Amino acid sequence: MTTTHSATVSPATERLARAALTLHRLALAAAEVQHLPSPATPVERNAKGVSDPTPSAAMDPRREAVRDAFNLIAGYSAGEVADQVEDLANTLAMALDQWDGKRP
Numbered sequence: 001m002t003t004t005h006s007a008t009v010s011p012a013t014e015r016l017a018r019a020a021l022t023l024h025r026l027a028l029a030a031a032e033v034q035h036l037p038s039p040a041t042p043v044e045r046n047a048k049g050v051s052d053p054t055p056s057a058a059m060d061p062r063r064e065a066v067r068d069a070f071n072l073i074a075g076y077s078a079g080e081v082a083d084q085v086e087d088l089a090n091t092l093a094m095a096l097d098q099w100d101g102k103r104p
Helices: 008-032 051-059 061-099
Strands: none
Touching: 008 061
C-alpha cells in the first residue's frame, strides 16, 4: 500500500503561507513601535508636575518586550526557516520542470 501526501501537503503549505504572512505583518508593526513607549505605560512626571516621557520610554517593559521579540525574529531564526522553505521550493520546482520537460 502506497501512501500519498497530497491530502497533507496542501493544508500544510497553506498554513505555512498564512504563518509567514502573519509573521511579516507583525514584524512590520513591531519595527514601527519597538522604540516607542507603550500607550499603556503611564507618563512619568517630574517634581514640578511636568510630564517627562524619557524614563517611561527608556524603561518601558512593554516596549522592551516588543524590541526583544523583533530582534529575535529579525535575527537568525527567521532567516534559517526562510532558507529551508526556499530549498524545498527549489526542489519541487526542479522536479516539476523535469516532469514538464523543461529540464533534462
